[in-house]
Amino acid sequence: MPIPKVQKLFQKTFFGIFSMFGVIGFSTSVLCVYTVDTHLSAEYESNSRDIAKTIADSSVDILLNRDLATLQSLIDQFVEIQGISYIYITDETGTFLAHTFVPGLPEVIRQSDPSNTDTVERNLPGMGDFVEVGSPILAGVGGAVHVGMDTGLVALKIQRAIGQQIYLFSTVFIIGVFAAVWFVNLAAKPLGELLGYAVALAKDGAKAPPSDSLLRRNDEAGQLARLLLHCAGFTDADNKRGVAAPGEAR
Amino acid sequence: MRGQLTRRALLQGGLAGAWLLAPRAAAQAGATTLGAGVTATEITLGVSAAFSGPSRGLGIELYRGAMAYFTEVNNNGGIGGRRIELRVYDDGYQPDPAVRNTLRLMLEDEVFLLFGYVGTPTVTRVLPVLKKFQDRNTYLFFPFTGAQPQRQPPYGDFAFNLRASYAQETKGLVDNFVGLGRRRIAVFYQADAYGRSGWAGVRAALRQHGEQMVGEATYRRGQKFTGSLRPQVEMLKKAAPEAIICVGAYAACAAFVRDAVDLGLKVPIANLSFVGSENLLSLLSEDYERSHQYTDLLVNSQVVPSYEDVSIPAVNEYRELMQRHNPQPPEILLKEEYISFLYSFTSLEGFLNAKLMVEILRRLGDDPSRQRLESAVFSVQDFDLGIGEQVSFGPDRRQGLQRVYYTVVNTGRFVSLDDWQAKFSL
Numbered sequence: 001m002p003i004p005k006v007q008k009l010f011q012k013t014f015f016g017i018f019s020m021f022g023v024i025g026f027s028t029s030v031l032c033v034y035t036v037d038t039h040l041s042a043e044y045e046s047n048s049r050d051i052a053k054t055i056a057d058s059s060v061d062i063l064l065n066r067d068l069a070t071l072q073s074l075i076d077q078f079v080e081i082q083g084i085s086y087i088y089i090t091d092e093t094g095t096f097l098a099h100t101f102v103p104g105l106p107e108v109i110r111q112s113d114p115s116n117t118d119t120v121e122r123n124l125p126g127m128g129d130f131v132e133v134g135s136p137i138l139a140g141v142g143g144a145v146h147v148g149m150d151t152g153l154v155a156l157k158i159q160r161a162i163g164q165q166i167y168l169f170s171t172v173f174i175i176g177v178f179a180a181v182w183f184v185n186l187a188a189k190p191l192g193e194l195l196g197y198a199v200a201l202a203k204d205g206a207k208a209p210p211s212d213s214l215l216r217r218n219d220e221a222g223q224l225a226r227l228l229l230h231c232a233g234f235t236d237a238d239n240k241r242g243v244a245a246p247g248e249a250r
Numbered sequence: 251m252r253g254q255l256t257r258r259a260l261l262q263g264g265l266a267g268a269w270l271l272a273p274r275a276a277a278q279a280g281a282t283t284l285g286a287g288v289t290a291t292e293i294t295l296g297v298s299a300a301f302s303g304p305s306r307g308l309g310i311e312l313y314r315g316a317m318a319y320f321t322e323v324n325n326n327g328g329i330g331g332r333r334i335e336l337r338v339y340d341d342g343y344q345p346d347p348a349v350r351n352t353l354r355l356m357l358e359d360e361v362f363l364l365f366g367y368v369g370t371p372t373v374t375r376v377l378p379v380l381k382k383f384q385d386r387n388t389y390l391f392f393p394f395t396g397a398q399p400q401r402q403p404p405y406g407d408f409a410f411n412l413r414a415s416y417a418q419e420t421k422g423l424v425d426n427f428v429g430l431g432r433r434r435i436a437v438f439y440q441a442d443a444y445g446r447s448g449w450a451g452v453r454a455a456l457r458q459h460g461e462q463m464v465g466e467a468t469y470r471r472g473q474k475f476t477g478s479l480r481p482q483v484e485m486l487k488k489a490a491p492e493a494i495i496c497v498g499a500y501a502a503c504a505a506f507v508r509d510a511v512d513l514g515l516k517v518p519i520a521n522l523s524f525v526g527s528e529n530l531l532s533l534l535s536e537d538y539e540r541s542h543q544y545t546d547l548l549v550n551s552q553v554v555p556s557y558e559d560v561s562i563p564a565v566n567e568y569r570e571l572m573q574r575h576n577p578q579p580p581e582i583l584l585k586e587e588y589i590s591f592l593y594s595f596t597s598l599e600g601f602l603n604a605k606l607m608v609e610i611l612r613r614l615g616d617d618p619s620r621q622r623l624e625s626a627v628f629s630v631q632d633f634d635l636g637i638g639e640q641v642s643f644g645p646d647r648r649q650g651l652q653r654v655y656y657t658v659v660n661t662g663r664f665v666s667l668d669d670w671q672a673k674f675s676l
Binding site: 061065066067068069070071072073076098100101102103104105 | 345370371374375397398399402403404441442443444445446447449450466467468469470479481482485
């Protein structure tokens with residue numbers, strides 16, 4: 001007796017699993033991007049502001065001594081920190097005293113207001129996008145320190161975080177799919193057998209009872225098999241073979 | 251004039267200065283330690299300089315010049331019977347290795363003093379180390395930099411300089427250019443403490459003439475000659491300068507001159523003494539066809555007289571000892587091939603540094619100690635180094651020489667510039 005495949009019943013199950021994974025994946029990715037972006041940007045901005053303040057505080061004596069070489073040496077050390085892309089220092093008149101730009105001061109920076117120490121977003125042609133923070137020197141009467149951080153680095157970190165999440169999600173998804181297929185197959189096999197028996201019964205009256213393994217099952221498939229067997233009117237002799245009466249739980 | 255300098259050549263050449271790096275255990279065998287860096291048989295000086303990387307020519311030539319004199323002194327019995335030993339480390343002209351080397355020289359090797367360092371970005375980072383361990387009285391002698399930090403508070407007390415400062419060099423160049431009517435001056439400089447030091451010098455000098463620099467461009471330390479500096483040239487070209495002052499090392503400055511001439515920026519281009527004139531000229535001469543165009547408008551300031559001027563007694567002595575000893579750097583430091591020069595401004599400066607160093611060590615007498623080192627330096631008054639300029643030191647005078655010389659290229663070599671008007675008038 002051929003065993004028909006049970007497909008339609010589980011198509012919805014598969015669809016449900018895929019949909020659920022999709023919704024979970026999308027929502028966690030959005031949440032991840034938002035969280036990483038917000039926290040990382042805030043952290044970088046905070047660090048940059050701390051660096052600007054540190055330079056501003058420590059450069060007072062250097063500026064008063066007119067020692068620009070030491071001032072440059074100071075900012076060169078800070079610009080080695082990951083995420084810090086440029087630093088420049090202006091005096092109270094807005095004159096640029098030291099900076100880390102190569103091949104030179106960008107026109108956007110040159111045209112900006114050096115006394116403004118608010119956080120600003122800058123696009124420097126040929127260099128990229130930056131968030132710039134500032135800190136006044138001697139409350140502004142000594143000039144200001146400006147620190148630029150690369151937003152591209154933040155974006156890269158976000159991409160990495162998302163990439164790691166997608167990798168984890170994909171791994172779980174693939175394992176889940178294989179597990180689902182295995183479990184569905186486990187469930188579908190007795191149902192298919194039962195369906196085959198029901199079809200045979202309806203077609204020409206069953207000449208042979210369902211398999212012993214199906215009749216011995218404790219689940220709904222086994223109960224249905226026994227019910228169908230009962231309806232088909234199998235004899236006590238059959239029962240002696242170990243076939244339970246319909247409705248009799250085993 | 252030049253000789254191939256490779257490991258093999260060094261091995262075959264007898265390692266003129268190698269005995270100076272003989273294992274300390276052997277050198278000190280049977281020697282009684284009298285104080286840090288001094289035994290009955292030797293005085294140890296510590297050196298950290300560039301022996302690798304694009305600026306290695308500066309460290310190597312400075313060392314060679316100093317070794318020419320030290321070798322002669324040692325061959326004649328040393329100082330009070332003590333030979334001068336150099337403990338030499340390579341910092342590649344990078345600040346962090348320079349700091350590590352200095353700590354090693356001071357704390358592990360316990361050298362008597364530090365000598366012949368190369369570069370502003372390195373020295374400016376080393377100065378705080380000297381201040382941190384100031385109770386050890388370890389002084390830095392005659393660094394190859396004209397920057398201000400080791401000439402003024404808070405670190406001026408820990409260093410002694412022989413050469414004129416970058417402020418003096420840039421002022422001299424600006425004064426001469428402005429005197430010729432070339433008031434539109436731009437600066438091309440290394441993006442670090444050295445470049446900023448020269449930039450500040452040009453800025454201050456222009457202010458005295460009521461001028462501002464018309465343009466500026468930077469490059470990163472470690473720039474190679476093979477790299478392009480066209481963006482920098484284009485930036486300065488827009489400012490239409492009448493003269494450009496470069497504050498850089500030879501590889502980058504040579505590349506800048508090449509690209510400037512190639513892009514039609516034909517104005518006088520000046521370099522400071524640190525550039526390493528012979529190395530610069532060597533690179534610009536690689537393209538024989540164009541070398542004349544590249545060097546035609548060059549003018550380099552120097553802090554020592556021309557090594558071609560044999561009328562100067564110290565120059566004669568330098569040339570004689572360089573020929574006699576032909577010193578080479580320690581083999582272990584030679585990571586890259588380098589072709590040395592028989593004579594150069596840099597090695598002449600190293601020679602003069604060594605000559606004054608020996609004089610100071612002699613003044614310490616038979617019992618040299620760091621505690622008396624400063625007073626020994628201050629005892630140097632109107633000392634004749636043999637270059638026609640008297641050297642004096644004092645509590646408020648920590649730089650021995652003040653004079654700046656100017657040189658231009660003539661028939662493939664740097665010679666003294668006698669007539670600015672004739673060479674560079676508008």
